[in-house]
Amino acid sequence: MPFVVPRSADLPPATWAAYGLTTLTVVPLVARRRAPVAVLIAVLAAGALYRFTVDGPGQPLPYTGLVAFYTVAELSASRQRLAVAVLVLAAVFPSVAWNTGEARELLFSLFVFAAAYAFGRFTHTRKAYIRAMEDRARQLEVTHRIEAERAAAGERARIAREMHDILSHAVSLMIVQAEAGPVAVRTAPERAEAAFDAISETGRDAMVQLRRMLGVLREDAPGDTPSPRAPQPSxxxxxxxxxxxxxxxxxxxxxxxxxxxxxxxxxxxxxxxxxxxxxxxxxxxxxxxxxxxxxxxxxxxxxxxxxxxxxxxxxxxxxxxxxxxxxxxxxxxxxxxxxxxxxxxxxxxxxxxxxxxxxxxxx
The missing domain is CATH 3.30.565.10 (Histidine kinase-like ATPase, C-terminal domain)
Structure with missing residues (x-):
């Protein structure tokens, strides 16, 4: 502020030492998530040093202490949180007594530090909930992928059974008829004709069933004639x-x-x-x-x-x-x-x- 609005003439000019202490109350916040308790102690100590040693360039407000306390409430373990809360509570009373000593200031200080703690715990809970939801979503995705793979494997097995049954049955009958055909030609021509008719009918039936199955598997392109959807055999x-x-x-x-x-x-x-x-x-x-x-x-x-x-x-x-x-x-x-x-x-x-x-x- 002294760079924008000059200080009163009855106040001594701000010194570089005052600016340095003001900076020390802010800079530790860079490491607040790595060492929240140490940062809180550092910014409170810098604020106390500022108050007791220099007449700084402006009013020292407890914003940095609130931010550090909020971070302790969010990230620290329960024992550390309780110990730090007791320390902050013990520091509020002498700080208010040194400043104005008024009940109004005491209640305000207690309120803002309690609010910082509450918001820290709320943020911790919200982030834990988000992580749980993300983990659940990942687990559901993995479960769905596994289920899809199982379904695909089951469908492949089902198709393999259908293909095996259709082809194995048809080819077996055709082989039997074909082997009997030459003998029947020499001994009973009318039976040979019936055998060839049976081969033809078996082959056509197999083709119909295969075409039905492949038509269900194939995705019809736009403009194509829809594949037949004949009922399954019964x-x-x-x-x-x-x-x-x-x-x-x-x-x-x-x-x-x-x-x-x-x-x-x-x-x-x-x-x-x-x-x-x-x-x-x-x-x-x-x-x-x-x-x-x-x-x-x-x-x-x-x-x-x-x-x-x-x-x-x-x-x-x-x-x-x-x-x-x-x-x-x-x-x-x-x-x-x-x-x-x-x-x-x-x-x-x-x-x-x-x-x-x-x-x-x-x-």
Whole structure:
């Protein structure tokens, strides 16, 4: 202020020592976040030295002490805060007595230092809350990323099962028909024609199912014709599937017991795929003459049984059987594979819990 408004003529001019002490009450604040208690002691000591030794260039206000005390309240540990608060409280009384000694000044000093402490604690709480929210947001982001990766992995596994079931079944039937074709040409031409028709029908059906799946995966570009969204296969499609298997010379029996009822679309597709994969294994590996497919409807579950009279159990850990178990487990069910009744042939047995709420039943 003396550079702007000259001091009264009855006051001695301000000295460089006074300016230096004024500066010492401010400069320590640079380090207030690294050493808040030491900075508070330094600025209070500089203020006291200013008051008792020089007639400075202006009125020394306690702003720097308030800022330092606020920082102690924000950053220091509880023991340090309490010790510093007691020290400041003890310093307020002699400071006021040395200055005016009035109750007004005492109350004002106590109020402003208490407010500085309260604001420091409020800032500490607010920053802790913000950090907690940021940590929670990061954790949620990581959780969402993990869930997305798991969902993507599950979807890849589901697509792999679908592709395996469609291609394995179709190719197996086509191979059987193709191998029987040359023999039939020499012995029964009409059977050869039926075999070639079966190959063609099986290939077309596989192409339709693959096109349906790939159409769902592909994102339609603007202006493109929307990909077809045909429904997933269901138990209602099993007779056609069994007819294709019969065309290869295998005797297939189909039985439904219990009271059939509408199934959720996902459950119905799983039933179809389990039967399809079990029949594929029969065609490829069992060397069977007969196979029985049975759907047993119970109030709370549906069981699927595919039994053949072939050469009996071989490996039970192939991709197809693993896929059957995964499909059943995805609906809360289970699937087993092993010897048929009496140890003859091979049997696939799957149990699927049924959804009883109306929301879970597809049309």
């Amino acid at each position: 138990p209602a499609d099993l007779p056609a599937l069994l007819d294709r298997v019969r065309s290869g010379g295998l005797e297939v029996t189909y039985a439904v017991t219990g009271l059939p009822r509408p199934l959720p679309a996902a459950t119905g597709a799983t039933v179809y795929r389990i039967v399809q994969e079990a029949l594929t294994n029969v065609v490829r590996h069992a060397r069977a003459n007969r196979v029985t497919v049975e759907l047993a409807h119970a109030p709370a579950e549906l069981t699927v049984t595919v039994t053949d009279d072939g050469r009996g159990p071989g490996a039970t850990t192939g991709l197809g059987l693993v896929g059957i178990r995964e499909r059943a487990a995805a609906h809360g069910g289970r699937a087993t594979a092993g010897p048929g009744p009496g140890g003859r042939g091979f049997q696939v047995f799957a149990t699927l819990p049924l959804v009883t709420s109306p929301e879970g039943v597809g049309s």
